[in-house]
Amino acid sequence: MAVGSTRQQKKRKPERYFDYSFLFIILFLLGFGLVMIYSSSSYDAFKDHDGDSAYYLKKQFVATLLGLVLMAVAAIIPYQIWKKFTVLAYIGSIMLLFLVRVPGLGYTANGATRWIRIFGITFQPAEVAKLGIIICLANLISRMGRGIQTVKGFLFIFLLPFPMFLAIWQVTENLSSAIIVYGIGFIMLFVASPQYKVFMGIAATGSVLAVGLVFIITKIASQSDNFRFDRVMAWLNPEAYPKDEGFQVLQSLYAIGSGGILGKGLGRSIQKLGFLPESQNDMIFSIICEELGLFGGISIILMFVLLLWRCMVIANNAPDLFGALLVVGVMGHIAIQVILNIAVVTNTMPNTGISLPFISYGGTSVLFLLIEMGIVMSVSLRIKLKDL
C-alpha cells in the first residue's frame, strides 16, 4: 500500500521534497574532513610515502568522489528496493566478515586483520555490516507490524544482531565496530517498540553492570599483575601508563588541552608531528581541537547535531515505517560513532578504535556512510510535500 501511493505521487510529478541542508551538512563535513586529513597526515605521508605529503588526502579524495557517486545512485533509486536485500544484507555481511580469515583475501594492518583485499582494493567488512544491520532490521520490524509489541517479536529483534556482533568482535577482532552494530540495532528497536520501562530497565542494568565491572577490574588489577585490565586502568589514570596503554590517549589529551579556546591555528598542530599515533584516523578530533580549539571542536559537534536533526525530521516524515527505520538506523549509526569517538579522544571512556564519520581517514567508512546518506536522501525525496 505504501509502495503504491508513492508511485502515484511520482506519476503526477509533484513538488518533490529535497533536504538541501542535509546535503550541505554532508558536503561541509566531507570537505572539512579532507582539509583535516591533509593537515593531520601530511607529516606522516611525507615521511612514509617518499615525500608525497598528499598521499592520504589523494586516497581519501578518490574514495569520497566514489562515495558521492554511490550516494547519488542510492538517492535516486527508490529505497524500497533495499527490502529485497534483507536476507542478503544479514547473511552476506556475516559471510564477508568470515572472508577476512580466508588466506589471500584477509589483509592485516596495524596488527589487526580487519580488511579484505580483492583486486588491489581493500575494504572493511565491518562497515558493510553496519549498513547490513540497518537494512535487515528496518525491513523485519516494518513487516512485523504489531508483532514488535509481543515478547517474542521484541526478543527476536533484540537478539538478531548478536551473531553479527560476535562475528565482528571475534572474527575481525574489532570490538568497537561490534558495539556500534549492536547499538544501531538497539536504537532501532527502541524506536520501533512502544515500550519505555523495559528500555529504562536495560539502561539501568547496563549502567550498574558497567560501573560494577570497572570497580571489580580496579580491585583485581591493584592486587595482581594482570595485564588484561591495563586498558581500563590506563583509562582511569593515563598518566600512570604513559609508555604503553595510556600513550595514545595521553598524547590525545596533550593535543586537545594545548588547543585552548581558539586553538593553535589550522595546520599548526605539533602533536600530529609523530607524537599522536593515528592522528589522521581515530584521533583526528584531537588534532581538530589542537588546531581550531574548543571553538572548532564544538562547531564540528554542532554540525553533527544538525545532521542528526535533519535525520530526525526526515524520519518523522518518512512515507512509511521502513523508510523511517532506515533513517533512524543511519541516525543511530552516526550518533553512536561520533559520541564514542569523542568520548575516546577525551578519555571519557576506555580507548577503542572508532573513527569519526566523514572526517577520519578511511575509504570503506566514507563509502558506506555516503551510501547510507543516499538512502536517507532517497527517503526524503519520497516525502509528499502536502503531508508536511
Next chain:
Amino acid sequence: MPIKNKTYIRKKIVITFFLFIAVFLVLIGRLAYLMIGRSEYYMEAAKELHERERSIKAARGRIVDATGAILADNRTVCTISVIHSQITNPQEVTRVLARELGMTEEEVRARVEKYTAIERIKSNVDKATGDRIRSYDLDGVKVDEDYKRYYPYDTLASKVLGFTGGDNQGIIGLEVIYEEYLKGKEGRILTVTDARGMEIEEAGENRIEPLNGNDVHVSLDINIQSYATQLALQAMETKEADSVSILVMNPKNGKILAMVNVPEFNLNQPYTLPEGSITPTTQEEKQNALNQMWRNSCINDTYEPGSTFKIITAAAGLEEKVVSLTDRFSCPGYIMVEDRKIRCHKVGGHGGEDFVQGTMNSCNPVFITVGMRLGVDRYYEYFKRFGLMNKTGVDLPGEAGTIMHKKENIKAVELATISFGQSFQITPVQLATTVSSIINGGTRVTPHFGVKVVNSEGETIKTLEYPMEENIVSEETSEKMRYMLEQVVENGSGINGYVEGYRVGGKTATSQTLPRGSGRYISSFLGFAPADDPQVLAIAIINNPQGVYYGGQIAAPIVRQLFENILPYLERMTYNT
C-alpha cells in the same frame, strides 16, 4: 501506512534525538573542561614534550689583578657534532672532519653514518679549528661554541683564586665568594621539535641571550705574588718544610697584595693530585686528599702564633699604661707563675733590661709580667677589642675562627702563656690584620682582595667597601709599637729582616706545634715597612722546617728578600697609595 499514524514512533525518534543531544552536551562539557580548565596543564606538558632547550653559556667574568693582569679568564672551545638527517655529502664531511680534528676517517665515518638526532664528534676543540670547520659550510655539521674557565698562570695564587666546576660555578676561593658577580646568566635557545627530534623551522626559535658575567678586580699584585711564591718555594725546598705561607698586605686599608701557600696546585687541573702522592684507593680518600691540596693555610688553618703575638700583649699593656717603654725588668731565665716555673727561651736569662730591650730580646718573663699586670679581665677585654675573637671577614670562603680559652677558664698560668702567644690558636690572616691595626694608628681593617666589579663594557658597577673600626688603640700606643718593632729589626732578634736603606719593623716567632716535644716547629716572621709610616706588612710562616728552625734565622730572611724587591717596586706603583 504512513509513519505519521504511528505517533509513538515519532515520539521515540524525537526522544532518541534529544538523548543524543544530552550526551553531546556532556561531551561538550568534558571538552570545555579539558580545553579551558586543564588547558594550562596540558599546554605545559605538551611544551615539555615538544621544546628542546639548548643553553647558551654566559662568559664568566674575569678576575683581574692590581696591575691589570688577567688571573682567571675564559677560553672559547668548540664542540663539533653532526646531524645525520641534514648531511648531504657524507664523504666530504668525513674527510674534512677527520683531517681537521686529527681523527681517523673510520672513527669519523662511524659517527657520521650513525642514525641519531645529533651525534657529537669531538668536544673541547680550540676555536681556530672550530672556525676553520665552520668555514667549509658543510651541511649537517654543527659547531657550537662554549666557554671554559682558564687560568693563564696555572698555579699562581691557586688557593686564593679557586676554580670552577662543570657548570662553571665557583668551587673554592674568590671564584666562590664573587660567584654572584662573575657568574652571568645563561641564555637559552628553545626550539620546537617533532617526535623524531627534528627542529620545526616555521615554529621559529625562542632565543634568550646570555648575560656575561662581570669582571672582579682584586688587589692581588701578580709581581709580588710571583716573587713571594718563588721565595716560599725556595724556603720550602731548602728547609725541607711541609709548607710555607706568605701573606703581604697593606696595613692601612687591608688590601692583600699577595697570599702564597706553597705547595700550590694547578688551577687548570684542580683534580690532579701532586706527583709522588699516594694514589687514593677510595673516592672518599681522594676527596680528602684534594681538600687538603686546596686548603689555604693563611685563612683555613689556625696555629699558635708564638712570639709575634707579644705585639698584642705589648700594645694592650702600653694602651692600658701598665707598662712604659722605660720600665725596668729582670730576667733570670724563668718566671714563677703561681707554683709553675715558666722558662725564657734564653736559659741563662736576659738579666736587667727595659721594656724596649725586653721586646728586642723577645723575653718571655717580660711579657708574662705585662700580662699579669693587665690581669685576666683587662687582657680578655683587649683580646676582644682588637678583634681577635671575631673572624677578620676576609673575602675568601672557609675562614677559621680563633680557638681561645673561655674567660672563666683563664687562670694565671693560662694568662701567662697567652701573653707570649701560646695555648690558643689564630689564623695567619688574623695575626696580620691585628698587627696592621696596631701599627697603622689604631684602625681595625678588613683584609680583602676584591676592589671593584666591572661589567663587560668596562664600566665600574660596584666599588667594594669593607668595614673599618677606628681607635682600637691610640695613635700614641701605635707610634710606640712602631718604634719598638723597628728596634727589634734594627738591633734585636729580627735583625735578619733588616733591609738596607729602608726602615723596617717586625717580630719573629718560633712555636712548637702540638703535641709538645714532637720536634715540629712553626717559624714565622712578621715585618712591615716603612717603620714610621707602614705601607706594607708581610708575614712568612714556615711549617715544620728541618734543621735550624728559629723564626729570626729562617723566616726573617724571606721577608727581607721580599722587601728588598717589593719596596722599590711599591714606591713606583701608584695604585697602592
